[in-house]
């Protein structure tokens with residue numbers, strides 16, 4: 001059984017968030033976790049068209065690679081998701097995925113009638129992000145989007161690794177402290193997901 005899904009949300013295959021997430025995945029595997037890796041740029045996912053075909057039964061009316069990614073995420077107890085900061089929020093790849101989960105939001109709140117803020121988390125989420133600059137608010141927009149994305153997934157926000165000052169491809173490799181932290185957090189996340197703590 002899959003313990004967790006790892007989503008690479010950057011358009012760069014070997015970029016900074018990919019380097020960090022790879023370390024976290026290795027750490028999680030060292031701790032015995034079974035990890036399903038998804039490189040978002042390899043999938044064809046349309047943006048949400050806001051037609052609300054999902055109102056009927058929570059199923060998105062656009063049929064593309066979204067459904068298989070949704071099912072893989074929902075089948076796992078943990079999600080590690082990595083996104084670069086693009087204009088103070090997530091990458092377009094990650095945002096498109098988030099928006100398609102509006103169908104799941106419709107299912108949870110409109111169809112199933114789950115009262116707001118009363119659900120119990122059944123999954124855990126771990127966010128990895130990197131931005132070029134160093135401002136205090138650099139990750140605020142991204143974290144707010146993730147908070148509500150995790151809500152849709154019945155997911156508790158477990159922890160995050162937020163790395164400032166990374167810009168060009170290869171910059172993460174010049175920061176062994178970030179890579180070490182990613183590996184350690186990946187190990188700890190695997191333990192938390194497996195023990196349910």
Ligand SMILES: Cc1cc2nc3c(=O)[nH]c(=O)nc-3n(C[C@H](O)[C@H](O)[C@H](O)COP(=O)(O)O)c2cc1C
Pocket residue numbers: 010011012014015016017018083084085086087088089130131132133134138166167168169
């Ligand atoms: C379209 C675009 C928008 C960006 N916006 C920001 C930004 O708002 N703030 C920032 O600090 N860096 C910004 N960056 C820089 C990236 O966050 C940075 O290069 C990051 O390390 C990229 O991670 P990746 O290699 O995993 O894609 C932007 C880069 C691009 C291409």
